[in-house]
Amino acid sequence: MSLEHAREARRLTGKRDNESAPHADAQREGAGLAQLPVYPSTDFRLRNNEEYEMPRRFLQLGRVMLAALIVLSGSRAAVSADQPLPPDEAFRFKASFRGADTVLVEIVPAENHYLYKDKLRFHLKNANGVSIKELRLPPGEKKNDPFFGLIEVYKAPVRAVIVVNRASKATEFTLFASYQGCNEKIGLCYPPIEKLVDLKFPK
Structure with a gap:
């Protein structure tokens, strides 16, 4: 093989390698993406609902505590009313x-x-x-x-x-x-x- 034929062969081989490189990179990126966890859309809706429910739960808890304090205060007042005066x-x-x-x-x-x-x-x-x-x-x-x-x-x-x-x-x-x-x-x-x-x- 002549020197010119050898140079042409190397040029064509390098060109094919360059053309195949992006495909290889895309395959590697696809493989990496495939390994990431995929969450269903319902999970995000559940989280949004939980965030919405939290203030309501605290409000309900506050109402229960307030009712308990009112009952306790009434009980103490009743006990004080039955205590003898000086x-x-x-x-x-x-x-x-x-x-x-x-x-x-x-x-x-x-x-x-x-x-x-x-x-x-x-x-x-x-x-x-x-x-x-x-x-x-x-x-x-x-x-x-x-x-x-x-x-x-x-x-x-x-x-x-x-x-x-x-x-x-x-x-x-x-x-x-x-x-x-x-x-x-x-x-x-x-x-x-x-x-x-x-x-x-x-x-």
């Missing part, structure tokens, strides 16, 4: 002068509470030249009490009027008060409550 809240007490020789004592029972009329007691301490002249109490309400039978009680605010005798040099004294009552709703009776109030005669 004595000073169950029966509010105050005393002050009404005139030169008259002391007005007011005791206010809380709701569902009552005072025993015959358990009201008053006397004076540190009272040089001062004494109780008269005690006036309003009529009470008749009640068949489980502890004391048929008695008089006060369910509304009660005012006790105490008139005192006063020596000319007397300027002050201490009023001692004792009273007792019950919580009618829960059937609880308080022990006797005692108060000391320092009072000065008005000038």
